[in-house]
Amino acid sequence: DVKVTQSSRYLVKRTGEKVFLECVQDMDHENMFWYRQDPGLGLRLIYFSYDVKMKEKGDIPEGYSVSREKKERFSLILESASTNQTSMYLCASSPSEDNEQFFGPGTRLTVL
């Protein structure tokens, strides 16, 4: 089974802190994605990567950056956390030949 893991299920940070959310997949997938999910807004794509060291902006990249140094790991970085970044963050991966995305369990981030 494909496994996508995220470093934390719950995280509480203070405004202005730098926050790292880590995602690891064990199926050698080329594509990896970061979404945030908010009530009434569905899932919104923040960034995605289709190869190591490659990244593309999604629909809402402002306030975020990403890093993909290794194929299996895709990190989401909040340079200076703000309260409006309180959300559920979901990581996903998919192989290049198939568009089925496999999601991690999510990280619920609260910024105080």
Added chain:
Amino acid sequence: DAKTTQPPSMDCAEGRAANLPCNHSTISGNEYVYWYRQIHSQGPQYIIHGLKNNETNEMASLIITEDRKSSTLILPHATLRDTAVYYCIVRVWNYGQNFVFGPGTRLSVLP
């Protein structure tokens, strides 16, 4: 991506078939229909997808109308663990593009 319309909520008795409809009247010829579900506090889970033929796997069946303007996801014998939000998504088979999740249908399976 074409827009989809789903009922906001549905109930189903345990052990009965759950039929979840989705309208996608503006779907284009190269867009697939995908279904995902999300159980509370978990990430979305892939269920099934199809282009124009009906599809079946171990989880569900997908029935797509001949004009492809609507589809139905069928869970043949719903259990309490199938209580979740179900998302119908249409998109092109396109490398690297994201999925657009709408509000979905909240299915409650009742004992």
